[in-house]
Amino acid sequence: MHKILIVEDDGIIAKAIKNHLETWGWQAQWVADFKDVLAAFVSYDPQLVLMDISLPFYNGYHWCSEIRKVSKVPIIFISSTSDNMNIVMAMNMGGDDFIIKPFDLNVLTAKVQAMLRRTYDFSGQTHLLEHNEAILNINDNTLTYRGEKIELTKNDYKILQLLMENKGMVVSRDTIMSRLWETDSFIDENTLTVNITRLRKKLEAVGLYNFITTKKGIGYMVG
Numbered sequence: 289m290h291k292i293l294i295v296e297d298d299g300i301i302a303k304a305i306k307n308h309l310e311t312w313g314w315q316a317q318w319v320a321d322f323k324d325v326l327a328a329f330v331s332y333d334p335q336l337v338l339m340d341i342s343l344p345f346y347n348g349y350h351w352c353s354e355i356r357k358v359s360k361v362p363i364i365f366i367s368s369t370s371d372n373m374n375i376v377m378a379m380n381m382g383g384d385d386f387i388i389k390p391f392d393l394n395v396l397t398a399k400v401q402a403m404l405r406r407t408y409d410f411s412g413q414t415h416l417l418e419h420n421e422a423i424l425n426i427n428d429n430t431l432t433y434r435g436e437k438i439e440l441t442k443n444d445y446k447i448l449q450l451l452m453e454n455k456g457m458v459v460s461r462d463t464i465m466s467r468l469w470e471t472d473s474f475i476d477e478n479t480l481t482v483n484i485t486r487l488r489k490k491l492e493a494v495g496l497y498n499f500i501t502t503k504k505g506i507g508y509m510v511g
Contacts, residue, residue: 290404291315293334295325295351296366297343301389305338308393309400325351326358330418334361336404338396339383341367341374349381356382358423358432359416362403366391417452419510422496424448433494443468444487447508451500456511458503484508 292314296302302318309316319328322344329337329351337355341348352363365378368389375386385399415426422433429445431438440448450459450467465480484500491499501509 289313289315290335290408291317291332292400293329293332293337294318295322295337295343295348296340297322298340304393305396308397312397312401314400322346326354329355330358330416330423333416335408336400337361337363338400339363339365341365341369341378349377352378352381352383354435357435357437358425358430360427362407364399364403366396417449417455419452419455420496420499422491422499424452433491433496436494438490438494440490443483444490447483447487447500451508451510454509456509458507458509460507462507464507 292309294302294305294309294316296305296318299318306316306318317328317332317334319325321328325343325346339348339352343351348365348367352365355361355363362384363382364385364387365383366387366389367374367378378386384403387396387399417424417426422431424431424445426449429440429442431440431445431448446467447464450464461477461480465477468480468483484502488500491497499510501511503509
């Protein structure tokens with residue numbers, strides 16, 4: 289079941305959209321804190337976003353740009369500001385479609401259906417893991433921290449995915465080594481230590497200090 293995030297500060301409109309989408313079998317959530325829409329996006333991990341342009345604190349263009357730093361999830365703008373400049377701006381900021389208010393909910397449904405079909409029929413769903421503002425995108429193996437993308441090797445990505453999937457729990461060295469090398473052959477434990485050390489240096493270079501904690505004699509964890 290696809291999840292849809294509604295970024296709309298008019299409660300009446302947001303509730304009407306949410307109720308309508310749910311009658312079509314989708315899950316829908318309405319953003320309540322407009323100071324940090326990106327946090328709501330990461331937490332909910334939706335497959336589509338409906339984004340108003342005029343919002344409290346920061347406008348929809350800003351939040352579209354922030355989401356684009358961590359995800360390619362489709363974004364449909366909904367706005368009563370329908371001049372060509374706003375439509376062009378929405379597309380240039382990373383939007384995928386534009387619906388002008390007031391709109392028929394059946395038209396909205398048709399656009400949502402078409403967008404979900406085009407995006408996910410062949411490519412699957414998005415998936416994000418987040419910890420301390422670091423966002424790991426499972427689809428394209430990237431890590432983003434405060435808008436900055438961090439270059440990851442294959443092993444970097446596998447380590448982070450395993451630790452972030454088990455956030456708050458210690459993952460044993462043996463488990464990590466099995467994920468990295470997928471072999472029954474003996475692997476020197478120092479090889480894992482070297483990989484962890486290199487990854488920590490990359491994280492620290494962008495300000496992520498103590499992101500990975502060592503549990504001596506057991507393994508590693510984030511959380």
